[in-house]
Amino acid sequence: MSQVATKRKLAIRNEKIIVTAHFHEQGSVLRGDAEGFCDSFEIEILIDSDEEPEKIADLVRISRQLCFTEKALMGSVPVKVSQQLNQQALEV
Numbered sequence: 001m002s003q004v005a006t007k008r009k010l011a012i013r014n015e016k017i018i019v020t021a022h023f024h025e026q027g028s029v030l031r032g033d034a035e036g037f038c039d040s041f042e043i044e045i046l047i048d049s050d051e052e053p054e055k056i057a058d059l060v061r062i063s064r065q066l067c068f069t070e071k072a073l074m075g076s077v078p079v080k081v082s083q084q085l086n087q088q089a090l091e092v
Contacts (some may be wrong), residue, residue, distance in 0.1 A: 001045070001063040010059055014048040028037075038077050043070070045083040045091075056085050057092045
């Protein structure tokens with residue numbers, strides 16, 4: 001995100017991404033049929049900035065389009081993403 005902000009000449013601070021993964025296991029290690037599964041991810045994007053909310057929303061949108069990790073996960077498991085600007089919800 002900071003790379004996109006730099007290229008767009010946007011001033012952001014306190015950028016933080018919180019990722020929570022939900023997993024579960026099935027079967028038995030002793031029986032040899034144990035398996036691990038990924039159920040979902042939650043991604044929370046936190047940014048502080050004096051820029052216009054529309055510019056930050058665009059920054060988040062473009063940054064997510066460039067995120068290799070999010071693209072790899074999106075087709076495999078549910079991914080819920082939320083974002084905040086200055087501790088307020090930001091719609092993208």
